[in-house]
Amino acid sequence: MTTPAYSSELARLAALLADRTRAAFCLALLDGRAWTAGELAAYAQVAPSTASEHLTRLTDGGLLVERHQGRHRYVQLAGPRVAELLESLTAHLDPPAERPRGLRAVSASAALARGRTCYDHLAGRLGVTITDAMTGRGLLDQDGGFALTDAGRAWLTDRLGVEPATLSPGRRPQARACLDWTERRTHLAGTAGARLCDRLLEQHWIRRIGSSRAVRLTPQGATALHDLLGIDGAAADLM
Amino acid sequence: MTTPAYSSELARLAALLADRTRAAFCLALLDGRAWTAGELAAYAQVAPSTASEHLTRLTDGGLLVERHQGRHRYVQLAGPRVAELLESLTAHLDPPAERPRGLRAVSASAALARGRTCYDHLAGRLGVTITDAMTGRGLLDQDGGFALTDAGRAWLTDRLGVEPATLSPGRRPQARACLDWTERRTHLAGTAGARLCDRLLEQHWIRRIGSSRAVRLTPQGATALHDLLGIDGAAADLM
DNA sequence: CGGTCCCTTCGGTGGGCGCCGAAGACTCGC
DNA sequence: GCGAGTCTTCGGCGCCCACCGAAGGGACCG
Numbered sequence: 001m002t003t004p005a006y007s008s009e010l011a012r013l014a015a016l017l018a019d020r021t022r023a024a025f026c027l028a029l030l031d032g033r034a035w036t037a038g039e040l041a042a043y044a045q046v047a048p049s050t051a052s053e054h055l056t057r058l059t060d061g062g063l064l065v066e067r068h069q070g071r072h073r074y075v076q077l078a079g080p081r082v083a084e085l086l087e088s089l090t091a092h093l094d095p096p097a098e099r100p101r102g103l104r105a106v107s108a109s110a111a112l113a114r115g116r117t118c119y120d121h122l123a124g125r126l127g128v129t130i131t132d133a134m135t136g137r138g139l140l141d142q143d144g145g146f147a148l149t150d151a152g153r154a155w156l157t158d159r160l161g162v163e164p165a166t167l168s169p170g171r172r173p174q175a176r177a178c179l180d181w182t183e184r185r186t187h188l189a190g191t192a193g194a195r196l197c198d199r200l201l202e203q204h205w206i207r208r209i210g211s212s213r214a215v216r217l218t219p220q221g222a223t224a225l226h227d228l229l230g231i232d233g234a235a236a237d238l239m
Numbered sequence: 240m241t242t243p244a245y246s247s248e249l250a251r252l253a254a255l256l257a258d259r260t261r262a263a264f265c266l267a268l269l270d271g272r273a274w275t276a277g278e279l280a281a282y283a284q285v286a287p288s289t290a291s292e293h294l295t296r297l298t299d300g301g302l303l304v305e306r307h308q309g310r311h312r313y314v315q316l317a318g319p320r321v322a323e324l325l326e327s328l329t330a331h332l333d334p335p336a337e338r339p340r341g342l343r344a345v346s347a348s349a350a351l352a353r354g355r356t357c358y359d360h361l362a363g364r365l366g367v368t369i370t371d372a373m374t375g376r377g378l379l380d381q382d383g384g385f386a387l388t389d390a391g392r393a394w395l396t397d398r399l400g401v402e403p404a405t406l407s408p409g410r411r412p413q414a415r416a417c418l419d420w421t422e423r424r425t426h427l428a429g430t431a432g433a434r435l436c437d438r439l440l441e442q443h444w445i446r447r448i449g450s451s452r453a454v455r456l457t458p459q460g461a462t463a464l465h466d467l468l469g470i471d472g473a474a475a476d477l478m
Numbered sequence: 479c480g481g482t483c484c485c486t487t488c489g490g491t492g493g494g495c496g497c498c499g500a501a502g503a504c505t506c507g508c
Numbered sequence: 509g510c511g512a513g514t515c516t517t518c519g520g521c522g523c524c525c526a527c528c529g530a531a532g533g534g535a536c537c538g
Contacts, residue, residue, distance in 0.1 A: 006420075007263035007283075009332045014256035017249060019496070024246035037515065044246075047498055052516055054496090071505040071514045081331060088327035092320060093248045143407075144392065145414035145429065147384030168382075175384035177412070181245075190384065258526070276485065286528055291486055293526085310484045310535045 016061045017089065021046050022054050026063065026077075030086055031213030032119040034067065034074040080172055083119035084189075091179040111214040113182045115206065115238060121193030123180050126206070126217065126238050130196070131187040133229035140188065146177040148192050159228060162195045255300040256328065260285050261293050265302065265316075269325055270452030271358040273306065273313040319411055322358035323428075330418040350453040352421045353477060354445065360432030362419050365445070365456065365477050369435070370426040372468035379427065385416040387431050398467060401434045 017023050024044040029035060035043075041051035055075055058064045063082050067074045077083050115126030122130065134140040139152030148156075153174075156162040167174055168191060178189035188196065200206045205221030208214070217225070222233035233239055256262050263283040268274060274282075280290035294314055297303045302321050306313045316322055354365030361369065373379040378391030387395075392413075395401040406413055407430060417428035427435065439445045444460030447453070456464070461472035472478055 006329075006332070007266055008259050010262040010266065010328060011257055011259045013328060013332060014253045014262065017253035018257035020247050020250045021496080023249040023253065027246055027249065038513095046496090048515065049499075049517080050497055056516090073515065085327055085331050088324055089249060089252060090245075092324050093245070093252060141380075141383070141386050143386075143413070144380070144388060145384065145386030145412050147380050147382075147386035149383060153383065173384050173416070174382065260526080277483095285526090287485065288487080288529080289527055295486090312485065 013061070016058060016063055019054070020044075021050065022058060025051075025054060025058065025075075026086055027090070029064070029075065029077050030083060030119060031117055032077070032083070033117075033213065034076040037073045037075065040075070077119065080119065080194075084176070084178075087118075087178050087189075090181050093181070108212075108214075111209055111212070111216070115215045115217070116213045117197065117208075117215060118178060118180070118187075118189070121178065121187070121189045121197045122200070122206075122215070123178065123187055124182060124214075125236060126215065127187035128180060128183050128185045129231055129236050129238065130225070130229065133231050134188065137229065140175065142177075142186075146175055146186070148175040152192070155228075156192060156195065160196065160199050162199060166195055167191050252300070255297060255302055258293070260289070261297060264290075264293060264297065265325055266329070268303070268314065268316050269322060269358060270356055271316070271322070272452065273315040276312045276314065279314070316358065319358065319433075323415070323417075326357070326417050326428075329420050332420070347451075347453075350448055350451070350455070354454045354456070355452045356436065356447075356454060357417060357419070357426075357428070360417065360426070360428045360436045361439070361445075361454070362417065362426055363421060363453075364475060365454065366426035367419060367422050367424045368470055368475050368477065369464070369468065372464075372470050373427065376468065379414065381416075381425075385414055385425070387414040391431070394467075395431060395434065399435065399438050401438060405434055406430050 017026060021044045025040050028040060028043055037051050037055055038048060040055070041048045044051065046054075052073075055064065055066070055073070059066050059075065063078055064075045065078045067076070077086075113124055115122065115124040117123070118127070121127065131140065134152065134155075135142050137151075139149060139155050141147045141149050153164075153167070156167070157164045173190045174192045175188060176190035176193070177186040178193070179186050187193075200221065201208075203221075203224070204218055205224050206215045207218055209216055217233045217238040219239075222231075222239060225231040225233055231238075256265060260283045264279050267279060267282055276290055276294055277287060279294070280287045283290065285293075291312075294303065294305070294312070298305050298314065302317055303314045304317045306315070316325075352363055354361065354363040356362070357366070360366065370379065373391065373394075374381050376390075377388055378394050380386045380388050392403075392406070395406070396403045412429045413431045414427060415429035415432070416425040417432070418425050426432070439460065440447075442460075442463070443457055444463050445454045446457055448455055456472045456477040458478075461470075461478060464470040464472055470477075
């Protein structure tokens, strides 16, 4: 009646994620980095040919972008909007009943719970702790919705050294709530969340663990976050 | 590796919407009202038996709730979170290329573009106009994200007569941006958006057209919105 | 209590698609 | 330029599932 063709479009989009393997690809890519086709195939435990077909479908569907480099096919989420879409979907899932097996898996999942990148911003305990501290200091308003306050904008530019112009490049909101699937708590996303993460990496206040999406606080980062937000990095187990 | 079982959950959720008929059901139910199984079957042009199976799947999947009343099976979206999920998905679709055929279809789609309910709040030109006016008057902050200001909270309770206690019942945000698929603009959702819509209906400032989701401004509503927000209802074609 | 209406259950059918292995295109390093 | 490595294309297999019609179960009405 009102939406004759629209439902097909919605079904087409949902169908892209309605497969276990493709869903696994997208969740892996949610760390914001570029993966090769082979890495994803190994990750999801399917044959390279299968992975290739899935990646073609996902890029044709607009969820991924690809970049050919030598003999590798690198894929990445197509943008912040796709990351948001995946977040909204995962936020509606049941809490993860996963039981990591073995020491390596346990320590890997502990590292991810401590801190990690979620597309272009910070998640895990680190992301939640920073978000809470910012809220407590009046830099973030979580009462009326989710927005950066004037004080918050000033803090980002003056104390953290974020370029004001990079805070609102397009239609993307400055501050957005992103729901974490390990913490089940919201943390800061949007351009402010992305710039915050950038600066912390640039200053070497946080560091990636190996080549994974997990991050940890450095000693100088702990000092800085204590000065800036009153966060005790050791007590919160962020190091 | 990190999300072994999680991808299956995501795929399972997406699969619920990965069918043209089920997607049509959900989009229809996005108006927030309860539909009978037969109405939905006719709407999506499938046999009653087919509709019944789809509705069972959607309720089992947690997207819908049902209520048996006499020989009718009424279904409804399971809650605001499901409505949000559908909004995020539709926001990622291509703009609707639908071409309404015939006079009735054209006038119906014009009525929906003028104003309608989107789950429990207002959308269409009416929703966008109110949101813009509130933003212009400092009741809503769209710079730092999307949040109700202190002035906005006071305006809702003192001028509009919203019960303060009903503004933040649970974990649902007071203000949330909802992207409209006809206007491609954001409008106010969340508890504030829901209470606003409630009050406008209670005061008979807006009225449903027939039994559809379309709404229009009444003459006394035009006067009230002019006083409260400086909106010219006739000029904006909201009546 | 029989007729009507709404919905559900159950077979059966057809199409779509996720998977793999084999073979081929392409890049890189020696 | 020759192997090794990465990815893609293709054919084939098997499974899942959306659909319908027919039959059955309740609810309402006369």
